[in-house]
Amino acid sequence: MEQFQPELETCPICGSAGNCHIHDYYGRSIIDFLSGRKQKENLCIMRVFCDSCEHAHAILPDIIVPYSSYSLFFILFILGEYFAGLHTIEQLCERFDVSEKQFHKWLTLWKSHKKQWLGILNDSETDNNSFYRHLVLLDSYSSFSMDFIRLTAYSFLQSHRNPVLTSPKNARYRQTVFAPDIFLF
Template identity: 80%
Template sequence: MIRKNLLLCKLIRIKTSSKSLFDSYMAQFQPHRETCPICGGTGNCHIHDYYGRSIIDFQTGRKLKEDLCIMRVFCDSCMHAHAVLPDVIVPYSSYSLLFILFILGEYFAGLHTLEQLCERFDVSAKQFHKWLALWNSHKEQWLGMLDASETDNNDFFKQLIHLESYSGFAMEFIRLTALSFLQSHRNPVLIRPKNARYRQIVFTPDIFLF
């Protein structure tokens, strides 16, 4: 897996769907310029194949389920394949990063009760509590146990959405923890050496959409 920087802006500025962001990014992506995260070679990757997955998002006041076409690139130098996932996608999650953050933000701001949020966004209370537990765990890993306990969730949320580049934070979080922010479980251990789609690496600079 190769994680790419798409959200090189303040999240508060984004007014479009995750699918639109994903499609705009991938339309500009140039596999032959990619750096392989296994061998470090540049210029040896080409399109290998595609696979489909769905993503749940929230736009114009309603929940959306849309289909994405995920590209895998293949490195001719070391013979490894890598799925290309921009950071608007949370690995192994059916929900977009923006969807999850939007719900958590509404909760932290005290705008709605848990029951109202679950009804409005059509998610279970169990799913919401999983996101909340992930948020608290990842917040503690990022800030440290002491600072996390002294930092209000709403304040930390505001810090994230007003960062000049959310991708900068996302990249540093991966380097610190070896997984993406709000990713529910760690990447599986590779069984076959020639299948490297689970390796999370982020490279910059990337394509600017804003």
């Protein structure tokens, strides 16, 4: 985030360049799974404002699935344990301290998004565990995350739809993934 320069970014809503600046920061919590237990962490989220269309944009790190209280890591971890086939859903829900209803919501989303990403033919030939291993072994999860948004207009494992915008007239909600052009490693 230190390299992020909002004034150089193109607004994802109106498409104008050079009109975004830092607006404010807000706190939100995220539920993660660290050292073998469920933990709540606090995050500080930056919002930028576009002077051209007067929309504010939250800059979310990859570990956040928009609208989800649980981190991406948490969701992938419990699903991965399930796909490995060593535990029942009941056992996993107890260990991760989540309801079975919540687990089934994630599993349904996973299956639906996997199908959207792979296409019907490849989806039927790729089991959950193979797709999971493919994802976690990727060199850059951000690249997958960006391509998935380009394909579907929402984030992988995002359950809630993005809002419909009413102004300006040509506005459409669009998520983008910020990829800094400077590499630290």
